[in-house]
Amino acid sequence: MQLLAINGSPHKAGNTVALINELMRGANENNHHGEIVHLVDLHLDYCNWCGKCWNETPGICPINDGFMTHMEKVLKADILVVATPSSTRSVTGYMKNWLDRLCNSQLNYQVSSNKQVTMKSRLPIGKRAILIVQGCTELFQETIEPMNVVMAALEIPVIERIIIKKVGLTDEDTVGKRPEVMKQVYNAGKRLK
Numbered sequence: 001m002q003l004l005a006i007n008g009s010p011h012k013a014g015n016t017v018a019l020i021n022e023l024m025r026g027a028n029e030n031n032h033h034g035e036i037v038h039l040v041d042l043h044l045d046y047c048n049w050c051g052k053c054w055n056e057t058p059g060i061c062p063i064n065d066g067f068m069t070h071m072e073k074v075l076k077a078d079i080l081v082v083a084t085p086s087s088t089r090s091v092t093g094y095m096k097n098w099l100d101r102l103c104n105s106q107l108n109y110q111v112s113s114n115k116q117v118t119m120k121s122r123l124p125i126g127k128r129a130i131l132i133v134q135g136c137t138e139l140f141q142e143t144i145e146p147m148n149v150v151m152a153a154l155e156i157p158v159i160e161r162i163i164i165k166k167v168g169l170t171d172e173d174t175v176g177k178r179p180e181v182m183k184q185v186y187n188a189g190k191r192l193k
């Protein structure tokens with residue numbers, strides 16, 4: 001199986017990436033492979049609600065910023081590992097923007113003449129997701145909710161939700177120094193079938 005991990009942290013070697021790497025290590029043991037995309041490297045523009053991806057060029061975002069090239073990887077992936085630190089109780093701005101761009105372009109949203117709204121994912125069926133959120137507090141409902149909403153809208157079943165609390169209050173709390181946390185994510189990768 002092909003994994004694609006999306007790192008929503010501005011840090012390319014922080015707690016989020018440490019968790020992703022450990023999950024990938026578990027997955028590799030069963031011959032599943034993949035790569036990490038650091039959203040900070042993509043420099044994605046915001047969705048400007050031009051609406052072209054809905055009807056004019058269905059599923060194709062016309063913004064010329066590399067998003068559609070990135071989408072080739074998303075389309076190929078069997079498992080999306082969507083990971084973000086908590087920022088102001090929500091996902092980071094990088095992650096929110098990625099979720100917006102993904103959902104707005106890949107959700108077929110139609111309003112019929114009698115004002116019935118139908119929504120259907122444009123993504124190929126069979127994709128699954130693992131969500132990872134972490135941060136220094138114990139409050140993650142608002143952080144994971146935008147990810148839940150987009151996965152549900154795009155009909156991507158979430159097979160694991162990994163929530164790691166109290167990360168990074170001191171140097172001792174970084175995920176790499178918490179063996180039970182590393183084991184949790186490693187096992188999530190190893191369980192993949």
Ligand SMILES: Cc1cc2nc3c(=O)[nH]c(=O)nc-3n(C[C@H](O)[C@H](O)[C@H](O)COP(=O)(O)O)c2cc1C
Pocket residue numbers: 009010011013014015016017085086087088089090134135136137138139167168
């Ligand atoms: C600007 C900023 C805002 C943050 N907001 C929250 C927050 O609302 N809730 C929380 O639990 N942690 C919050 N944190 C802590 C980070 O989520 C935490 O340090 C996390 O481990 C960073 O992940 P990273 O190393 O992958 O970047 C915040 C950190 C920063 C720098």
